[in-house]
Amino acid sequence: MTERSQMSRARRLVIKIGSALLTNDGKGLDVEALARWVDQVAELIAAGVEVVVVSSGSVAEGMSRLGWSARPQQLHELQAAAAVGQMGLVQTWEAQFRRHGRHAAQVLLTHDDLSDRKRYLNARSTLRALLDFGVVPIVNENDTVVTDEIRFGDNDTLGALVANLVEADGLIILTDQQGLFDRDPRKHADARLVSERRADDPELDAMAAGGAGVLGRGGMQTKVRAARLAARSGAFTVIVGGRIDAVVSRLAAGQSLGTLLLPEQGRLAARKQWLASHLKTRGQLILDDGAVQVLCRGGRSLLPVGVRGVSGRFRRGEMVSCVSESGQEVARGLINYDADEARAIAGRSSDRIADVLGYISDEEMIHRDNMVIV
Numbered sequence: 001m002t003e004r005s006q007m008s009r010a011r012r013l014v015i016k017i018g019s020a021l022l023t024n025d026g027k028g029l030d031v032e033a034l035a036r037w038v039d040q041v042a043e044l045i046a047a048g049v050e051v052v053v054v055s056s057g058s059v060a061e062g063m064s065r066l067g068w069s070a071r072p073q074q075l076h077e078l079q080a081a082a083a084v085g086q087m088g089l090v091q092t093w094e095a096q097f098r099r100h101g102r103h104a105a106q107v108l109l110t111h112d113d114l115s116d117r118k119r120y121l122n123a124r125s126t127l128r129a130l131l132d133f134g135v136v137p138i139v140n141e142n143d144t145v146v147t148d149e150i151r152f153g154d155n156d157t158l159g160a161l162v163a164n165l166v167e168a169d170g171l172i173i174l175t176d177q178q179g180l181f182d183r184d185p186r187k188h189a190d191a192r193l194v195s196e197r198r199a200d201d202p203e204l205d206a207m208a209a210g211g212a213g214v215l216g217r218g219g220m221q222t223k224v225r226a227a228r229l230a231a232r233s234g235a236f237t238v239i240v241g242g243r244i245d246a247v248v249s250r251l252a253a254g255q256s257l258g259t260l261l262l263p264e265q266g267r268l269a270a271r272k273q274w275l276a277s278h279l280k281t282r283g284q285l286i287l288d289d290g291a292v293q294v295l296c297r298g299g300r301s302l303l304p305v306g307v308r309g310v311s312g313r314f315r316r317g318e319m320v321s322c323v324s325e326s327g328q329e330v331a332r333g334l335i336n337y338d339a340d341e342a343r344a345i346a347g348r349s350s351d352r353i354a355d356v357l358g359y360i361s362d363e364e365m366i367h368r369d370n371m372v373i374v
């Protein structure tokens with residue numbers, strides 16, 4: 001299977017859209033373009049993919065609303081423009097998703113929210129809850145309260161950190177170029193599109209050195225850095241032209257568009273390492289001997305039938321520790337059920353879950369992709 005066709009199996013995606021695209025090169029919000037991305041995102045969600053949107057454009061839209069032609073230099077002026085523009089941005093996203101019977105939610109984050117462990121987990125729970133409710137989170141930096149020292153500085157970085165936060169399979173960065181070129185295509189007519197690389201490839205830095213457009217902040221340098229950050233939790237990154245016809249749908253179908261940047265050690269291994277090092281366990285499952293053996297052999301999911309006891313208070317999607325009956329830790333993983341549900345289905349075969357709970361969300365207590373053997 002090629003790396004591109006694997007994209008069609010992505011279950012959770014972060015899509016970041018830059019200012020230049022969203023604001024039609026600074027001439028106010030491009031509602032028609034935004035509507036086209038919403039149509040494609042709605043189609044993905046209907047097919048079972050969870051999508052978080054990271055939307056820039058508040059400063060550019062604020063400038064347009066305030067009648068300013070040049071991007072202000074002073075931080076408080078940028079913050080004022082962002083506060084004005086964010087209104088238009090979220091109103092437009094919400095109105096467009098309503099056409100598909102969906103709601104959007106405004107999520108404004110600062111650097112501190114993602115570096116403080118407790119706030120990190122709170123942000124993670126909120127985003128997971130929104131996704132569970134079928135709501136589309138629209139994330140931007142909380143420009144009103146940030147200072148120079150605590151800025152993400154660019155939404156490419158924010159997109160990558162959100163991909164880490166929700167353990168996305170992939171980060172799609174929509175921009176005003178077709179992808180990453182070997183040189184800045186604005187300055188070099190013979191620049192060639194890079195199709196696929198490893199995110200840690202050192203050659204990418206020289207290629208991306210050309211700076212940003214007039215409205216954007218980061219240029220390609222921050223996109224390459226974002227791909228490296230996203231790779232830490234196993235996510236691939238695609239840098240791609242947001243004006244390409246049906247770009248999101250075609251990428252999700254596995255078509256080769258833009259530049260694909262891949263995690264160095266393989267997606268699953270990176271993701272598992274990330275899970276093990278970034279999440280605190282919230283509870284414990286006691287496994288019977290059969291389940292312990294199956295897990296230790298590797299490559300298998302944990303089914304409810306092998307669970308003898310459940311302790312702790314946890315929600316679906318949180319990290320729990322799996323221990324043998326003698327108390328030795330065997331594995332850790334993201335559980336598919338809340339603590340009460342896990343207690344109710346422990347020891348039962350998966351085909352009984354629906355009888356006990358009245359519904360079935362997953363056959364596995366913990367899926368093998370979400371589990372690390374210790």
Ligand SMILES: Nc1ncnc2c1ncn2[C@@H]1O[C@H](COP(=O)(O)OP(=O)(O)O)[C@@H](O)[C@H]1O
Nearest residue numbers: 018019020175181183184207210213216218219
């Ligand atoms: N190697 C490169 N390949 C593509 N674009 C590049 C490259 N080097 C610099 N750029 C510039 O980066 C710009 C995109 O970044 P930016 O303006 O920050 O956009 P966005 O608003 O989408 O984040 C392009 O318009 C292009 O001029």
Ligand SMILES: N[C@@H](CCC(=O)OP(=O)(O)O)C(=O)O
Nearest residue numbers: 018019057058059154155217
């Ligand atoms: N929070 C800012 C982000 C600006 C930004 O990073 O822009 P871009 O480089 O176009 O993604 C805004 O919404 O204007």
